[in-house]
Amino acid sequence: MMSIPEVNLGGILPAVVLCIAGLVVMTVGLYLRKGLIATSAIISLVGVLIALMANAPLRMLNKQAFSGLISLDAYTWFFNLLILIATGLTVLTSVRYFTDDGLNLYEYFVLLLFSAAGMMFMVSGNHILTIFVGLETLSISIYILSGILPVNLKSKEAALKYIVLGAFSSGIFLYGAALLYGAAGSLSLPALAKYFQAGQISRMAVAGMGLLLVGFAFKVAAVPFHMWTPDVYEGAPTPFTGFMSVGVKAAAFAAFVRVFFEALTALQVDWTHILWVLAVLTMILGNVAALVQENIKRMLAYSSIAHAGYILIGMVAGKEAGTAGMLYYLLAYTFTNLGAFGVVALVGRKGEANVMIDDYRGLAKVHPLLALVMSIFLFSLAGIPPTAGFMGKFTIFSAAINSGYIWLVIVGVLTSAASVFYYFRVIMKMYMESPETAPTKLQFGPAMVLALSIATAVVLYIGIFPTTYLNLATESVKPLF
């Protein structure tokens, strides 16, 4: 007897709302010519706000929906929230960027919303295929978005590189999933967990796990699967680079953690070893390569690789403390990095000019407040108190020490010390050097001011009063354990 699967749209309502908002923007784009970008941005923001409301009830749930394809729990809630925040802030920082060039690229907002919806499916996935579908939805949108600038060759190059390598990694991921299916006979996470706990683990399953790990490592940009990051981050439109660096990373880490802690706990000892090595490589390479960058977007790209390394420490540390640390870190990183990229977008007015670190010379003289805000973001990235970034590093390092990974933490702090050099270099340019030509005044625009104010306020607030947010993170990882 066939039973009709239970359809509960309430659980995926946030993603549905975003899709609808995307469709509305698409329709409006057909008719409207004047003020199209502003209108699209407003529609997107309204969509994000409604989705935030639709997301709220998930926090209290702990169940599966769609025949166990997706999980509705606090963990999903937390990452949905993160993704929505990232989307909202990105919309705000993008407005000026896309009104300046006069091209009316309203598709940007459509794809942004679609990719966010894909991320939401990915983080809620309780089945490898759901995760894969979410991953592809977001990836395809992102491939296009990286290459959306019409006449910019670098942007095209970025998109092409990303597609080729991304397709490759998706293939590997899928291959891993196929092997797992062959071994366990199912791809739903609870079923996989049961298979692995039963003890007779075939080599095929282990290989499948390895390939999944590679697929995720690619998306979070962990060394040695990071090669695409600098080029793509450099070529993509700046506000969108910010979104990629936090949104994709958060979604990928969310699925990574869910799959590995829910389905593959039986092999934790093994994959922890691999992740330990990945974390060390990622931190070292990311930070060392960032030291020598002259382009600020590339510098932030390597810095985002380095941050993936720190987040991996949380995964190595495991347990509730480690994963909660990852969540808190991602929250802090979202606001910090989006803020930093917002500033980069603002300074690089008219598209992709002024993206060299040297272009920040003397910024403090012309725009003292903007320089201050940027400094706060950079301090947070470097992990200097009392910012959110410091608390993030602190929680993760603390969890790792508690789990006995003291050498990993020592690598972490030493590479953090090195990172201070390149973050402070920007501050040095802003405050201590003078530009060769007289700098022109920047146009801010209300959306950018709003985005930067929110980001700054949050970075400082959750850095000084972290209790609520730490508890939030701890509460959100409960469904996994």
Added chain:
Amino acid sequence: MDSVPFPILTAITFVPLAGALLLLFLNRQSKELLRWVALVAMLVDFVVSLFAYSLFDPSSAAMQLVEDHIWVRDWGISYKMGIDGISLFLVLLTTLLGPIVVLASWKDIKVRVKEFLISLLFLQVGMLGVFVSLDLFLFYVFWEIMLIPMYLLIGVWGNPARKLYAAIKFVLYTIVGSLLMLVAILALYYTAGKVSGVYTFDLLKLYDFPVPLQAQFWMFLAFFLAFAIKVPMFPFHTWLPDAHTEAPTVGSVVLAAVLLKMGTYGFIRFAIPLFPNAAMDAAWWICLLAVIGIIYGAWVAMVQDDVKRLVAFSSVSHLGFVMLGMFALTAQGLEGSILQMINHGLSTGALFLIVGMIYERRHTRLIAEFGGLSKVMPVFAVFFMAFTLSSIGLPGLNGFVGEFLILLGTFKVYPWYAVFAASGVIFAAVYMLWMFQRVMFGEVTNPKNLGLKDLSAREVVVLLPILVFVVWIGVYPNTFLKPMEPSVKNFIQQVENKRAAVMNIEKAKTHSSNRWAEQMLTSSTPARTVDR
């Protein structure tokens, strides 16, 4: 006393912050107003700290004026502040120098005055926070916060030629040490938490926890690195001459007078009492480094042709004394060491001010450019002479008391070190007096020096309060030694007790494992006999 409802230490720490926030909203063009606001904020802070001094009970060894609030409950992080005889005068020194440095920068800093004053006030917050924190987490936050304003002070208002290099060198050196210290703090937190069941960053509770010997070694090493870089001890001192030379006058003053004391204070407050066994084991080596620092600093100072660099190297030498007295771990040594921290803050701070004053007039600091200034600037000569003698350690001035106590305390434990260290006093006389002679005495050889103006009223106001304390400590040090005494005695007692406790635990461990081995042997013997 402890029932004072007013959170006075919080007030001391954050009054400068309030000043900085106020400055944020003032127009950057009205520079005079900005300076006055900063000055008033610093003065208010000084008055509040004097009030705290009046509340301080000098006969008690306990932490006083304690404030304790929960910050992050689940992690046992608290907002806990308090002062005892050890930190009292460091707080007062910091607040005293606050208004002085604002005044000293009045004419010196002309560009970006607003940012300058805000940085200065922020720096004050960080330094005061370090001296009053009784929670490791809180301490760490203040410790790191202080980096940023100091970095800006050197990098923005420093000497254009090499300021960027000096600024980043300062930050990198410091941060490597402090991040490793963070690892040690976390390790301590978990080690203590796992054994006692109470996870806390509260320093006073952690004092009571006997850290196992092996762990002590590593944690002490990390703390040692962080503090030794800050002090700076030989061979971690190489950032100091650069930072001092390139920093603006006021930056050098704060750096020498207060910032370096954070390192020495860190040893007394954190490294030694938390890890007494490791500290005692390392004492011989640390004292050796201190003595090398004393002599090396003095020798290098001797050959400098730049007055400011000379004073910077003299700092390395003087801080060697502070470390030596501290790690002798005797009551006299410690008291001398704490007093010498204050002394060094006063006299070296004043010397940097003096150097700044001639630099403002002549825009050079090379000794060879000067000569015969005492004829042109008699008032200046008096102050300069007084601080030079104080730095050398002339009896009747402050430096003598501190160095005497340190040598006395060290001689009991390490007589040879005391002998070598004493030679540092002689070298100090050589390089300081030689420099003074070349700058101040003789004929005016350089015509540019003929028209120099003597000190203005403002400059006299800047130097006078320091001179008062220099003489006061020299003539009647008891005002300052008395409130330290109970705390120092208590400190030594506490360190001794804890060391013994750890030794007992370790002994019990080896003993029990021996017994376990014996049992194994005895129990296996009958088994064999049965076999036979």
